[in-house]
Amino acid sequence: MIAEHDRTQQSVRAFCEQRKVSEHSFYMWRRRLAGDAPPVRFALVETPGQSAGSVAAAGEPRIEVLLASGERLRIAPGVDAATLRTLLSVLRESR
Numbered sequence: 001m002i003a004e005h006d007r008t009q010q011s012v013r014a015f016c017e018q019r020k021v022s023e024h025s026f027y028m029w030r031r032r033l034a035g036d037a038p039p040v041r042f043a044l045v046e047t048p049g050q051s052a053g054s055v056a057a058a059g060e061p062r063i064e065v066l067l068a069s070g071e072r073l074r075i076a077p078g079v080d081a082a083t084l085r086t087l088l089s090v091l092r093e094s095r
Contacts, residue, residue: 002030024085067091
């Protein structure tokens with residue numbers, strides 16, 4: 001899509017609206033494909049006594065992210081994708 005946009009005379013906004021893609025996603029992928037974005041790394045996190053396939057208890061976080069600063073970010077079940085995208089964006093910008 002990035003290459004396709006480069007061949008058009010459309011603004012990014014119009015191009016994304018026509019293809020039902022968010023501008024944020026377009027710019028994120030353009031940056032990542034250009035090699036400017038830091039790699040995203042994930043790791044499987046298990047709590048003691050809990051296997052990866054087990055269901056978390058009510059209110060218990062499903063995902064825990066250990067930041068380079070040593071701080072832990074706990075994400076509860078049911079968090080919507082838009083909130084997670086915003087969170088990742090903020091974390092990337094704060095580096």
